[in-house]
Amino acid sequence: MAQITKEELADMINGREYRREIRPDECLLASENHLVVVLGRSDDYMNLCGVINDEIPAWDGGTAYFNEHGLLLNECDDDNCPHYKRLIANAAKVDAVWGPKDPDCSWLMKSDIPHATFDIFEDGDLYCRGLVFNLKELTANGDN
Template identity: 40%
Template sequence: MTKEELAAQLDGIQYPAHRAITKEHIAAAKEAGLVIVYGASDDLMELDGASREEIGCYDGGIALIDLQGVLPDRDSLEEDDEIAEYVLRKRQAKTIEALWCKEPGYSWTYKTDIPHATFEVMEDAENYCRGIVFSLTELDTLNPA
């Protein structure tokens, strides 16, 4: 499955997206190395599929991601080896910026240099979120951040 195919399957799902994204979608995303990104509430960036994470981002925020998945919050690291690993991973990590109410008609949109496909999450008949789908394997082909 490609990122475009999965995004097409997800396009038009209803909020809350975590209820509309099925176990089959998640299994297919994992198998294909794809990550689904969408917003929840007014303070969460959700990632599902090949990397699963919930990131607090009230009023917007940034996630760092590499081939291993989402980097941990730097402030949560205490051990020297954890910090050293974080520094190494951060050099190759790409960013996904969660934008809260920055585009007319959307609560959540995302900005990233990672090649991706988009899908719409609806709340009743209104746009709620423009989610993205990307491939972890494509991160390896991008220039270092």
């Protein structure tokens, strides 16, 4: 297995074109190294690739929550589920910001999780500032 850091993977992805952000072999490499790539897709999804592969609905923005085991999902039918609220209270999070002013792009991924950033372009314009983080760097109590 080849070793790669979040910074090295972000450097590889940086500058690529929308819809060609990351190749399948790079997603596998990310997975083998416990890395999660987070970027905006279309106008309504946060896309996760690597050790976690998923799409999070994010119409007009959204938030994904993580712990050291992976993505935290609300399995209740109620958006105000007290069990889910307790689960995410100490979780690490990534915010998908739709249409930020700084930088001027469609998507901005923001987080306090230790991460590296990369830029994705569409027809020469900045489309998304995404991020890469290492799931193993998250701690059991949510402190990063």
